[in-house]
Amino acid sequence: MSSRSQAIADILTRAIIDHRLVPGCKLGERELAEIFGVSRIVVRQAVIRLADDGLAQIERNRGAFVAKPSMQEAMEIYDALTLVEQGVAAQLSERLGPGGWAELRQHVERQRQAVAAGNNALADVLGQEFHSVFVRLSRNKVMQEIHAQLVRRTTLLRSLITADFDYCNLLDDHARVIDFLEKGRLKKAMELIDTHHRSVVRGYIMDRAVFPELSPREALAPYLGGEGNNAAASSDIKAGAERDGAQIYAIPPVNLRRKQAGDP
Amino acid sequence: MSSRSQAIADILTRAIIDHRLVPGCKLGERELAEIFGVSRIVVRQAVIRLADDGLAQIERNRGAFVAKPSMQEAMEIYDALTLVEQGVAAQLSERLGPGGWAELRQHVERQRQAVAAGNNALADVLGQEFHSVFVRLSRNKVMQEIHAQLVRRTTLLRSLITADFDYCNLLDDHARVIDFLEKGRLKKAMELIDTHHRSVVRGYIMDRAVFPELSPREALAPYLGGEGNNAAASSDIKAGAERDGAQIYAIPPVNLRRKQAGDP
DNA sequence: GATATGAAATTGGATAGCAATTCCCGTTTT
DNA sequence: AAAACGGGAATTGCTATCCAATTTCATATC
Numbered sequence: 093m094s095s096r097s098q099a100i101a102d103i104l105t106r107a108i109i110d111h112r113l114v115p116g117c118k119l120g121e122r123e124l125a126e127i128f129g130v131s132r133i134v135v136r137q138a139v140i141r142l143a144d145d146g147l148a149q150i151e152r153n154r155g156a157f158v159a160k161p162s163m164q165e166a167m168e169i170y171d172a173l174t175l176v177e178q179g180v181a182a183q184l185s186e187r188l189g190p191g192g193w194a195e196l197r198q199h200v201e202r203q204r205q206a207v208a209a210g211n212n213a214l215a216d217v218l219g220q221e222f223h224s225v226f227v228r229l230s231r232n233k234v235m236q237e238i239h240a241q242l243v244r245r246t247t248l249l250r251s252l253i254t255a256d257f258d259y260c261n262l263l264d265d266h267a268r269v270i271d272f273l274e275k276g277r278l279k280k281a282m283e284l285i286d287t288h289h290r291s292v293v294r295g296y297i298m299d300r301a302v303f304p305e306l307s308p309r310e311a312l313a314p315y316l317g318g319e320g321n322n323a324a325a326s327s328d329i330k331a332g333a334e335r336d337g338a339q340i341y342a343i344p345p346v347n348l349r350r351k352q353a354g355d356p
Numbered sequence: 357m358s359s360r361s362q363a364i365a366d367i368l369t370r371a372i373i374d375h376r377l378v379p380g381c382k383l384g385e386r387e388l389a390e391i392f393g394v395s396r397i398v399v400r401q402a403v404i405r406l407a408d409d410g411l412a413q414i415e416r417n418r419g420a421f422v423a424k425p426s427m428q429e430a431m432e433i434y435d436a437l438t439l440v441e442q443g444v445a446a447q448l449s450e451r452l453g454p455g456g457w458a459e460l461r462q463h464v465e466r467q468r469q470a471v472a473a474g475n476n477a478l479a480d481v482l483g484q485e486f487h488s489v490f491v492r493l494s495r496n497k498v499m500q501e502i503h504a505q506l507v508r509r510t511t512l513l514r515s516l517i518t519a520d521f522d523y524c525n526l527l528d529d530h531a532r533v534i535d536f537l538e539k540g541r542l543k544k545a546m547e548l549i550d551t552h553h554r555s556v557v558r559g560y561i562m563d564r565a566v567f568p569e570l571s572p573r574e575a576l577a578p579y580l581g582g583e584g585n586n587a588a589a590s591s592d593i594k595a596g597a598e599r600d601g602a603q604i605y606a607i608p609p610v611n612l613r614r615k616q617a618g619d620p
Numbered sequence: 621g622a623t624a625t626g627a628a629a630t631t632g633g634a635t636a637g638c639a640a641t642t643c644c645c646g647t648t649t650t
Numbered sequence: 651a652a653a654a655c656g657g658g659a660a661t662t663g664c665t666a667t668c669c670a671a672t673t674t675c676a677t678a679t680c
Binding site for chain 1: 359409443
């Protein structure tokens with residue numbers, strides 16, 4: 093099925109979006125090869141995949157590092173995500189059948205229950221999944237893959253900021269988008285998608301990095317042994333015992349929106 | 357700047373979108389390694405890149421082949437392309453300044469001259485380039501990269517079909533899109549983008565291959581300038597007449613996903 | 621203290637080789 | 651004779667080791 097380098101690329105991707113490997117973290121070939129018990133070449137192939145996905149960056153003769161996106165790039169990613177989801181919304185508003193709307197509502201309901209149960213980690217995962225389900229209903233695999241990549245990159249961005257999400261509010265957005273779309277109020281839905289993402293980015297501006305830096309060996313340990321896929325179960329990471337020396341990657345509080353530099 | 361495998365991936369990409377390597381063509385590791393004078397490992401890394409781009413497919417223990425997209429996938433690619441360009445159109449209709457509109461019109465004018473001169477090859481290249489310029493004006497690098505990949509895949513599709521394009525007609529579409537957008541008639545413009553792409557797909561009849569099948573050695577010969585690994589030398593194989601621009605190629609000859617370090 | 625220098629570490633790549641899988645073709649069986 | 655079978659031949663996935671180029675860091679020198 094999947095080659096070994098693909099498997100390793102998947103694990104690294106998982107570790108990155110789980111915030112176990114934080115931006116800037118060195119991905120040394122020799123070290124990773126030892127951790128995974130493979131040769132360096134396999135690791136290199138995996139890292140190339142990550143770089144093509146925008147999750148790592150390779151500097152010649154220096155090695156690979158978990159990508160550290162700039163604020164500019166962060167906004168571009170969210171703009172692209174908005175563009176894609178607005179487009180999908182336009183398609184769904186014309187094409188989606190009752191079953192599709194039901195699936196979306198069911199997903200929102202599951203997230204609502206998670207919030208009610210106080211399971212914020214699960215709610216967070218479901219909140220992200222909603223967008224993927226949304227795009228999946230377009231039945232366009234190419235679009236799905238593009239969207240999935242963008243989502244991975246937004247997840248990476250969360251390592252750089254403290255997100256203080258208001259789950260209820262975002263959840264409400266999801267439900268309202270469904271309502272608007274099913275009633276054919278496409279324009280309203282698209283506006284809401286835009287403001288939804290903007291509100292997420294606004295949460296990003298807040299302040300400082302909170303995820304502790306782990307060594308790759310520590311970070312990857314959970315993915316190696318019994319293959320226990322407890323991503324959703326793993327509760328929040330302790331923010332307090334953070335290494336002081338870690339360079340804080342503060343995102344300057346810039347105005348978010350579309351006013352670009354060369355805007356006439 | 358770029359590693360060896362990246363350079364080879366670029367050449368292979370170029371050869372594929374130039375229709376010198378046709379879908380289904382075997383990309384044997386040993387053969388390519390011999391052609392490029394590198395080891396198999398470098399070739400494999402390059403081929404993995406192509407596969408991630410959707411330009412090749414790798415079958416375990418069988419090897420890599422130039423991708424042979426299905427009709428379903430072809431439609432999905434064009435749907436995705438339509439979605440992206442409609443979204444960009446919506447952004448540009450609000451944001452783009454006079455300089456941007458002028459650049460677009462200038463591009464159309466150049467293509468018109470090419471058509472008038474009977475240089476169909478150049479007109480074809482310029483026609484594709486228009487879409488890239490269009491997206492570039494959104495000033496969103498992430499979006500540009502997504503779009504560029506989609507364009508590469510549509511170019512691949514042309515190896516599979518008998519296309520007899522009406523350049524004048526498509527050219528006219530470009531001009532009309534600009535007109536609509538500049539006048540704020542966004543909806544009209546978006547409809548036109550849709551029908552524009554649909555008219556291209558309609559020309560696609562995936563019955564027979566129209567491009568002759570070359571052996572990889574023959575196909576790649578033109579890109580191997582004098583033993584040096586100068587990938588840039590391969591830029592003007594087909595659009596040889598067009599050297600003035602030098603700023604952007606019809607299809608980005610490199611995979612732009614890797615971020616360059618000196619990004620201001 | 622600032623700079624030049626050299627050793628250590630790391631990456632990019634080459635080569636040889638091995639196990640596994642698939643392909644091909646001749647042989648055997650029905 | 652046609653189908654089933656089986657054993658190389660070829661190819662891929664991967665390992666191990668080695669080498670060159672580059673970066674980095676520590677030391678020596680001015």
